[in-house]
Amino acid sequence: MILTVTPNPAVDHTIHFDEPLQTGVVHRTDDAVFTAGGKGINVAKYVSALDADATASGFLGGHFGKFVRDRLDADGIASDFVTIDADTRLNTTVLAEDGEYKLNHNGPQIRPADVDELVETAQANEPDTLLVGGSLPPGMSLSDVDRLARAGDWKIAVDMGGEYLAELDADYYVCKPNRSELAAATGRTVETEADAVEAAEELHARGFEYVLASLGGDGALLVTDDEVLSAPALDVEVVDTVGAGDAVMSGFLAAREHGLSDADALRMGVLTAARVVGVAGTRVPHLEDVLTNETRVEVTTVRTR
Numbered sequence: 001m002i003l004t005v006t007p008n009p010a011v012d013h014t015i016h017f018d019e020p021l022q023t024g025v026v027h028r029t030d031d032a033v034f035t036a037g038g039k040g041i042n043v044a045k046y047v048s049a050l051d052a053d054a055t056a057s058g059f060l061g062g063h064f065g066k067f068v069r070d071r072l073d074a075d076g077i078a079s080d081f082v083t084i085d086a087d088t089r090l091n092t093t094v095l096a097e098d099g100e101y102k103l104n105h106n107g108p109q110i111r112p113a114d115v116d117e118l119v120e121t122a123q124a125n126e127p128d129t130l131l132v133g134g135s136l137p138p139g140m141s142l143s144d145v146d147r148l149a150r151a152g153d154w155k156i157a158v159d160m161g162g163e164y165l166a167e168l169d170a171d172y173y174v175c176k177p178n179r180s181e182l183a184a185a186t187g188r189t190v191e192t193e194a195d196a197v198e199a200a201e202e203l204h205a206r207g208f209e210y211v212l213a214s215l216g217g218d219g220a221l222l223v224t225d226d227e228v229l230s231a232p233a234l235d236v237e238v239v240d241t242v243g244a245g246d247a248v249m250s251g252f253l254a255a256r257e258h259g260l261s262d263a264d265a266l267r268m269g270v271l272t273a274a275r276v277v278g279v280a281g282t283r284v285p286h287l288e289d290v291l292t293n294e295t296r297v298e299v300t301t302v303r304t305r
Ligand SMILES: Nc1ncnc2c1ncn2[C@@H]1O[C@H](COP(=O)(O)OP(=O)(O)O)[C@@H](O)[C@H]1O
Pocket: 177, 178, 179, 213, 214, 215, 216, 217, 218, 219, 220, 232, 233, 234, 235, 236, 238, 241, 242, 243, 244, 245, 246, 248, 269, 270, 273, 274, 277
């Protein structure tokens, strides 16, 4: 079972305008979607849809916390959250004619006792793999993530910002940086695929057994002990990219749960992401056939290590 820990869940509000945003103007639309989000929660939703066993955990509080809990229940996603006194946040993605604006709140204040309860919750669930996804709310530190990593006999996956990846101390199973997170984690400029390979290999050398680097429309890389694999993104119509990174991680983790190879896990990551970018926000697209999909994703070996 995969336990996903989202320290900082969110109600994701995705709102669409057919015009560029301007200051001093009231923009109006009837196109708005509210979903339960936060990186670990998205992974629990996508992994469940990929027919692997997942439970969502983390901190929830207030009305938005109730919204997230109710949505997961309604969608049949197993959950085991720590209830906090403060309010879960609302994140807004504005899709306007001039681009995609992501407006994320820092989140509620977490107390040391909340972190203790989270560690106990993780231990009680006895997962094979524990994923920590997304930002840390005020009051929670990276040493708490290392503590979660060491608190049980599980593989630990992280989908966190580059500045976090640079500071983690325990041994991790897999991380999923995007291009800017690779740059932030290593202090390198990451523009070409060769830059991304070097940065991802540096992270691997720092203690991540697998580095799954997502490169937006250029696809994804997987650095293993033995090789560097590459998979192109699919040529699909993109509604928005909210949840795309979470989808790559979900495909990878679900494939591992199904006992698939490194190459198939990378393939499943980009196939899942191709579906997720085709729907608004973090709604779960049709994923049941991803495992048996006929769509060709050619995984190539960039380098043998
Ligand atoms: N424009 C796009 N066309 C097709 N697939 C895309 C596109 N943008 C992202 N993806 C898919 O989503 C994955 C994750 O996107 P990326 O932007 O790297 O992650 P993040 O959401 O973490 O920033 C990519 O590896 C790719 O498979």
